[in-house]
Amino acid sequence: MLHRIIEHFDENNYYFQRKTAISWLRFVALLDLIEKNGWETKPTSILASGYTDNDVFITFDDGYTDNNKALDELIRRGMTATIYPVKDFALTGFSPIDDMAHHLMSIQEPPPSIRRALLDGRLKKLLRDLTVTRYRHLRKHWFGIDFDAYIGHLFMNEQQLMHYYSQGIELGIHGRSHRAFNHLTAATLESELSDSLVWLQLLGVTTPVSICFPHGKHNEQVITKCLSIGQTLLGVDCEMEFIQVFRRIHVKEECYG
Numbered sequence: 001m002l003h004r005i006i007e008h009f010d011e012n013n014y015y016f017q018r019k020t021a022i023s024w025l026r027f028v029a030l031l032d033l034i035e036k037n038g039w040e041t042k043p044t045s046i047l048a049s050g051y052t053d054n055d056v057f058i059t060f061d062d063g064y065t066d067n068n069k070a071l072d073e074l075i076r077r078g079m080t081a082t083i084y085p086v087k088d089f090a091l092t093g094f095s096p097i098d099d100m101a102h103h104l105m106s107i108q109e110p111p112p113s114i115r116r117a118l119l120d121g122r123l124k125k126l127l128r129d130l131t132v133t134r135y136r137h138l139r140k141h142w143f144g145i146d147f148d149a150y151i152g153h154l155f156m157n158e159q160q161l162m163h164y165y166s167q168g169i170e171l172g173i174h175g176r177s178h179r180a181f182n183h184l185t186a187a188t189l190e191s192e193l194s195d196s197l198v199w200l201q202l203l204g205v206t207t208p209v210s211i212c213f214p215h216g217k218h219n220e221q222v223i224t225k226c227l228s229i230g231q232t233l234l235g236v237d238c239e240m241e242f243i244q245v246f247r248r249i250h251v252k253e254e255c256y257g
Contacts, residue, residue, distance in 0.1 A: 001059055001061065001236065001248035001249060001250045001251060002027075002058065002059065002060050002061070002067075002251050003015065003020040003021060003060070003061050003062060003064065004020060004021040004022075004064045004066055004067065005021070005022060005023075005024060005027045005066060005067050005069065005070040006021045006022075006023060006024070006066060007023070007024050007066075008023055008024070009023040009025075009026075009253060012105070013105065014101040014102075014104065014105055014118070014119070015101070016253060017119060018119060019250070019252045019253070021253070022251055022252065022253045023253060024069070024070075026251075026253055027073075028073070030251060031073065031074070031077060031079065034056055034079070035077070037054075038054065039054050039055070039056045040054055040055055040056065041055075041056045041057070041058055041074070041079040041080050041081065042056070042057055042080065043057070043080055043081075043082050043170035043207070043210075044059060044082040044170065044210045044232055044234065045082070045170060045172070045207055045208045045210045045230075045232055046232075047210070047232045047246055048231040048232045057082070058074070058079070058080075058081035058082070059081065059082050059083075059084060059172075059212065059234065059248060060081060060082070060083045060084065061084050062084065062085065062086055062089060062095075062155065062174065062178070063083050063084070063086065063089060063090060063155050063156045063161065063174075064154060064155060064156070065152075065153055065154060065155060065156050065160070067083075067156075068156070068160065071083075071164050071167075074169070075164075075167050075168065075169070080168050080169060080170065081169055081170070082169070082170040082171070082172050082210065083156075083161065083169060083170070083171055083172070084171075084172045084173070084174035084212040085155070085156060085161055085171065085174060086155070086174050086175060086176070086177070086178045086214075087175075087177075087196055087199045088132075088176060088177050088178070089154075089155040089178065090155055090157055090158060090161060091157075092132060093153030093154055093155050093157065094132055094148065094150075094154065094155075095154070095155075095178065096127040096128070096130050096132065096135035097118075097124055097127045097128060098150065098154055099135070099139075099148055099150065100118060100127060100139075100149075101118060102149035102150045103143075103145060103149040104118060105149075106149055128178060128179060128215070129179060129183075158203060161203055162203050162204055165203065165204055165205060166204070170207065170210075171200050171203065171205050171209070172209050172210040172211060172212055172230075173193065173196045173197060173200065173210070173211045173212065173229070173230060174196070174211075174212045174214060175192050175193075175196060175214045176191070176192045176195045176196050176199070177192065178214045178215075179192070179214060180213075180214055180215045181213055181214060181217055181218055181222045181226075182217045182218055182219045182222050183217065186221070189222065189225055190225065193211075193226065193229050194229075197209060197229055208230065208231065208232075209229070209230045210230050210231075210232035210233070210234060211226045211230045211232070211233050211234065212234040213233070213234065213235060213245075215236075216235050216236030216238070218235065218242070220242070223242055223244050223245065232246065233245045233246065234246050234248055235247055235248065236248060236250065237249060237250035
């Protein structure tokens with residue numbers, strides 16, 4: 001389970017503090033470890049069909065553009081992985097949580113209470129339920145900020161996703177808006193899943209799709225609905241309550257083996 005591969009480690013970086021980033025050095029060490037042990041990387045869609053102790057399933061959540069170099073390295077080594085892009089992020093190159101994180105990282109001394117709230121999830125929980133338009137309105141109202149912190153696209157666009165899919169990198173469902181599935185009504189969940197599936201198919205995906213729960217959130221109703229679309233369901237690095245959900249190992253900077 002990976003999110004961002006950032007060139008150099010920085011202890012003040014939000015993503016390293018949240019343990020949702022590893023450095024390029026750590027990433028290369030992980031690939032070296034896989035090669036040294038003779039393990040084989042495989043797409044996650046085949047998990048439901050069985051696997052061996054020599055199989056490794058590398059996943060990238062959200063589709064950050066700084067993973068392009070990592071994906072190129074995987075392809076160079078004859079390896080594969082699965083990207084779980086978010087449709088709204090890919091189309092806009094933007095998410096409220098990431099924008100707020102980059103704003104805070106650009107401030108020499110950010111308000112401790114706000115930084116803590118983002119790191120411990122309280123602010124993040126509020127941000128993930130906002131539309132981009134609503135977030136920008138509230139950002140200006142609360143903090144007087146009327147510009148985006150990150151210049152350019154933080155997430156891979158459709159052309160980049162199609163390119164990597166053509167190179168053998170799998171794409172899976174991670175929701176249209178990255179909202180927690182277990183907080184959605186049945187109709188909204190249906191829309192999130194079906195819209196994501198149709199979008200991936202428009203990008204050229206013809207293989208069976210796996211589903212990665214945004215924020216790892218799920219319940220029995222979510223599982224039942226998701227199994228009608230994909231047979232491989234992925235959680236996060238914690239013990240799984242439901243046998244249908246595979247646990248992922250969260251790769252961190254200090255521990256990658």
